Amino acid sequence: MSRSISFPTSQTGHVTLAGAGPGDPDLLTLAVARALAEADVILHDRLVSAEVLALASPDALVIETGKAGFGPGIAQKDISALMVAFARAGRAVLRLKSGDAAIFGRLDEELDALDAAGIGFTVLPGITAASAAATALGQSLTARGRNSELRILTGHDVAGFAEADWQALARPGAVAAIYMGKRAARFVQGRLMMHGAAADTPVTLVENASRADQAIHAGTLATLPQTAACLSGPAVILLGLTPRQTARLPLSLPLEARS
Template identity: 55%
Template structure:
């Protein structure tokens, strides 16, 4: 008696791929050693990594060497990849069965248009996970030896963006202009003069300390300690064009130089 078994002649290319996995991963401020273990595992297991312009080369180096890297960089008031195109790329590769990492600088839940990309996956019936990262504000205050909140100084901190999809992002400057307020302003370099004008108009002391941390946590980090009245001038003089975060109401602690990494000296400019 001979038994015959049916064997499919379909090749793997003819199979309908299973839906891929999508992880939104925070790359942190730039230092690869600040990646979380969960982020590192996701990057080393990825097949496709769709990353932002602000993701550092050090972080890109720890990604699975076999992964395909797709740069979808955005730049405030400059050339950018359309958000709709980014959404389509994520959906396309997930539908193809790839393990996709959408890699965002800092923390992917903060000023990163995460909701729009999640909505695109939901509309395509695809699942996702979020791996948070260290945001630039945390790295910046660590570099100047300060904390974002301090008992007796400020019981709250504001996270603001200097511009949005329409240009300058207007905020509640009257509330921010109160003495003792602390704010971390993302993407505030090109709108510094407007921010300064709004705060002075609402009565904030021109001598209020402001610190700009450029390339926070990276080898070429630069700390610019100034005051509100000199903010636009000092930014134009000292900033080199790297990613920068503005800390309103905070100055570097006097002993912050002792916190510097001796292998990667920081520059403090006043």
């Protein structure tokens, strides 16, 4: 059932833009946990977990503003308009994004909208999915003698992949975290192998990183498209990384089986 939301004129409020982390509420920063408890209005992305949202004040108005991948959802301009309208009504607004708000979270667009409206804001960082995924593998995202840089890419816009430095990504020892890359898995495989990456380059997909239903799918560049096609939850593709105990792990290992 739809409902209308009115915005009475009042003293201008404040907007906090925060990262909710990868899903486990234990990975929230103290600052974000406080913001959840104090917010009058929470505008959250689809991937913010129910366990995190359970920390909100029972009096808060909680509105989902996200969308499924390549599916319908609220337009960015409308999300920005909601933030501005609620803040102008004197409400304490929390714009809650999964992971870290500054990584593929359209943070700049929302800050520009708040600046243009003269609304004060605070930005609170969060743990990004790549960090949680690597931790699940028992691996470091950088390692002496292996890689001195980490690349974070998004597979949501396949056209943007054309600008990636595929030659560097194809080098032995390269490590990259690819967000929202399930649909682009075959494209990634083709580009990397075209630039000389070996078919047996380790590639691990971490599905639902940090959550109770987390699963680790260890494989290689050769198996990447087939593995990605079998996943239903959000996943981070970790190029160049394999679980620490790969020799003893099945290709798909639920979180509870690793304890």
